[in-house]
Amino acid sequence: xxxxxxxxxxxxxxxxxxxxxxxxxxxxxxxxxxxxxxxxxxxxxxxxxxxxxxxxxxxxxxxxxxxxxxxxxxxxxxxxxxxxxxxxxxxxxxxxxxxxxxxxxxxxxxxxxxxxxxxxxxxxxxxxxxxxxxxxxxxxxxxxxxxxxxxxxxxxxxxxxxxxxxxxxxxxxxxxxxxxxxxxxxxxxxxxxxxxxxxxxxxxxxxxxxxxxxxxxxxxxxxxxxxxxxxxxxxxxxxxxxxxxxxxxxxxxxxxxxxxxxxxxxxxxxxxxxxxxxxxxxxxxxxxxxxxxxxxxxxxxxxxxxxxxxxxxxxxxxxxxxxxxxxxxxxxxxxxxxxxxxxxxxxxxxxxxxxxxxxxxxxxxxxxxxxxxxxxxxxxxxxxxxxxxxxxxxxxxxxxxxxxxxxxxxxxxxxxxxxxxxxxxxxxxxxxxxxxxxxx
Numbered sequence: 198x199x200x201x202x203x204x205x206x207x208x209x210x211x212x213x214x215x216x217x218x219x220x221x222x223x224x225x226x227x228x229x230x231x232x233x234x235x236x237x238x239x240x241x242x243x244x245x246x247x248x249x250x251x252x253x254x255x256x257x258x259x260x261x262x263x264x265x266x267x268x269x270x271x272x273x274x275x276x277x278x279x280x281x282x283x284x285x286x287x288x289x290x291x292x293x294x295x296x297x298x299x300x301x302x303x304x305x306x307x308x309x310x311x312x313x314x315x316x317x318x319x320x321x322x323x324x325x326x327x328x329x330x331x332x333x334x335x336x337x338x339x340x341x342x343x344x345x346x347x348x349x350x351x352x353x354x355x356x357x358x359x360x361x362x363x364x365x366x367x368x369x370x371x372x373x374x375x376x377x378x379x380x381x382x383x384x385x386x387x388x389x390x391x392x393x394x395x396x397x398x399x400x401x402x403x404x405x406x407x408x409x410x411x412x413x414x415x416x417x418x419x420x421x422x423x424x425x426x427x428x429x430x431x432x433x434x435x436x437x438x439x440x441x442x443x444x445x446x447x448x449x450x451x452x453x454x455x456x457x458x459x460x461x462x463x464x465x466x467x468x469x470x471x472x473x474x475x476x477x478x479x480x481x482x483x484x485x486x487x488x489x490x491x492x493x494x495x496x497x498x499x500x501x502x503x504x505x506x507x508x509x510x511x512x513x514x515x516x517x518x519x520x521x522x523x524x525x526x527x528x529x530x531x532x533x534x535x536x537x538x539x540x541x542x543x544x545x546x547x548x549x550x551x552x553x554x555x556x557x558x559x560x561x562x563x564x565x566x567x568x569x570x571x572x573x574x575x576x577x578x579x580x581x582x583x584x585x586x587x588x589x590x591x592x593x594x595x596x597x598x599x600x601x602x603x604x605x606x607x608x609x610x611x612x613x614x615x616x617x618x619x620x621x622x623x624x625x626x627x628x629x630x631x632x633x634x635x636x637x
Contacts, residue, residue: 265418506535
């Protein structure tokens with residue numbers, strides 16, 4: 198038990214959402230059905246009127262889906278979950294539930310590419326306006342707020358730059374203006390970051406990623422904090438229809454049972470890989486929240502219990518060097534998505550964030566040379582060996598001196614430490630005392 202009396206995250210991951218069932222099955226059954234029979238016409242009418250508890254139609258609720266929804270809500274410390282057919286279905290449902298024509302929202306500029314595209318090319322046609330800002334700059338969020346702003350949407354760490362928002366500070370700004378704070382917590386999961394504890398009003402996940410963890414399901418989740426929100430979001434999801442089917446819900450719920458232990462391994466391996474990349478002569482710059490060189494490392498230390506499995510970096514030689522490296526990996530897969538047990542590498546500017554357009558990518562600091570790495574749970578030395586051989590042809594001719602790209606922010610490690618190498622290493626060791634140092 199934690200100090201507040203709640204079970205630990207490890208225990209919740211294994212047991213949350215599991216309730217007594219007819220045959221006392223340890224694993225909840227899969228209710229693979231589209232519809233549910235009524236006892237009589239009177240019961241059917243009461244169910245539709247909301248005067249009785251029960252199931253009607255799987256688009257409106259299903260026991261297998263509900264078990265997953267309860268599991269994620271418990272892990273996040275929220276009131277209720279709503280499972281969606283994809284991460285984008287969760288985002289679309291959230292926007293549709295909270296926005297009307299004439300409304301405005303503030304959105305972090307470093308977000309999943311289709312989120313930006315949805316706002317700029319679809320919702321804008323319905324009279325919804327959005328201001329994109331650097332969500333690591335609280336003053337920029339403050340300046341963007343308007344009387345008609347309904348919520349601030351942040352993805353932290355941001356995809357793919359790993360820029361970090363101070364959730365508590367952003368929440369204060371949003372609430373001071375009568376707006377909500379909506380957080381996409383996909384990269385961290387509730388194991389490493391709990392946005393509700395920092396003032397969030399709604400939390401979103403792509404279940405496809407770490408929560409499922411096995412690259413075999415596409416899904417999304419919305420977690421709300423009270424009954425009024427649940428009813429609003431449920432009605433919207435029912436009408437939009439972007440729900441998660443029972444079988445996929447079963448798979449994600451099964452994956453969550455190992456979420457806590459998987460996230461520990463992702464964190465430990467990613468830190469070692471990040472340290473290796475930071476020292477490699479072919480690497481021009483790197484962003485990983487667990488490195489003291491990350492500009493928002495101090496915030497990461499404060500609002501996260503671990504730093505995740507995602508790394509972004511660029512090579513000397515820019516885009517062409519990155520392409521050569523990505524085409525040369527053998528163990529790591531060259532594929533989009535992230536958060537699975539396998540390591541994946543991809544090129545956001547031409548893949549996941551291509552739909553944003555060049556100007557939006559420039560605004561979000563998504564350079565053409567940026568490489569996104571999702572560190573899996575394979576043997577960490579095998580991952581490092583694969584990256585090392587893939588970068589063998591990318592080392593600079595001057596013996597490895599790094600030239601920092603003007604389009605990338607400078608490292609500001611003195612925000613969290615004195616800046617001395619021994620201090621930076623010491624903090625990383627203290628935050629990740631289970632990790633082994635990688636030595637080259």
